Amino acid sequence: MKAIILAAGRGQRMRPLTDHTPKPLLPVRGKPLIEWHIEALARAGVREIVVNTAWLEDQIVAALGDGARFGVALRYSMEGRDFGGALETAGGIATALPLLVDHADEPFWVVSGDIHAPDFGFDAAAVERFAAGSAQAHLWLVPNPPFHPRGDFGLDADGYGLADGPGPDGRTWTYANFALMRGALVAGVVPGTKVALAPLLFDGMRQRRITAEVYTGAWENVGTPAQLDTLNR
Secondary structure: OEEEEEEOOOOHHHOOHHHOOOHHHOEEOOEEHHHHHHHHHHHOOOOEEEEEEOOOHHHHHHHHOOOHHHOOEEEEEEHHHHHOOOOHHHHHHHHHHHHHOOOOOOEEEEEEOOEEOOOOOOOHHHHHHHHHOOOOEEEEEEOOOOOOOOOOEEEOOOOEEEOOOOOOOOOOEEEEEEEEEEHHHHOOOOOOOOOOOHHHHHHHHHOOOEEEEEOOOOOEEOOOHHHHHHHHO
8 A cells, every 4th residue: 555645736825935945844833734744644553654745855855765764665656857848736645646545446546735634534444445446536525624615525425526516515625635546547648747636536436436534633625824924823
């Protein structure tokens, strides 16, 4: 079981902090955002992690190294060096896929490097359930934050994501940027091209290939200097 941490973005809303520091390296409560995920994955037994990079990517490689101090092996998909910039989420995953899986049905964890969810557990039981099923992705959802009141997806009574409106509870939810995925989800994406993930998720939901559940633990999408300051205080 491997994981990819998405760390390629520019972090425009976090400027000017991200003018000189990549967003995943900004400190939250004493350690860089991305290290919270690396440590949590290591505690869950994940030993191989891919980090995709673009903006100020050499700083990320220099800060994290080979992962030995975390008890994991880190490998890098360097989109800035190889393609001149970030490839968006689906493009980044598709490009890093050879580092993650040997075949399209093999599952892997996906997490965004700028999310702070200190209590999220990369649960082995969740991996087993996902591996035993046929879904192309399993997403964790959170209550809609103030900056995203419309949410992203509904959730039906059978645990499938809904692309076109609320579920039977009348609610929509926001994608927490934690997921289990299979390579089949991005099989149609040419490595090295810029492709967003959301359209693939919407299409997969309409075909009942995407499952989801609600996460109720502490969660922050650390998007602005004000949010970062509040979190640290």
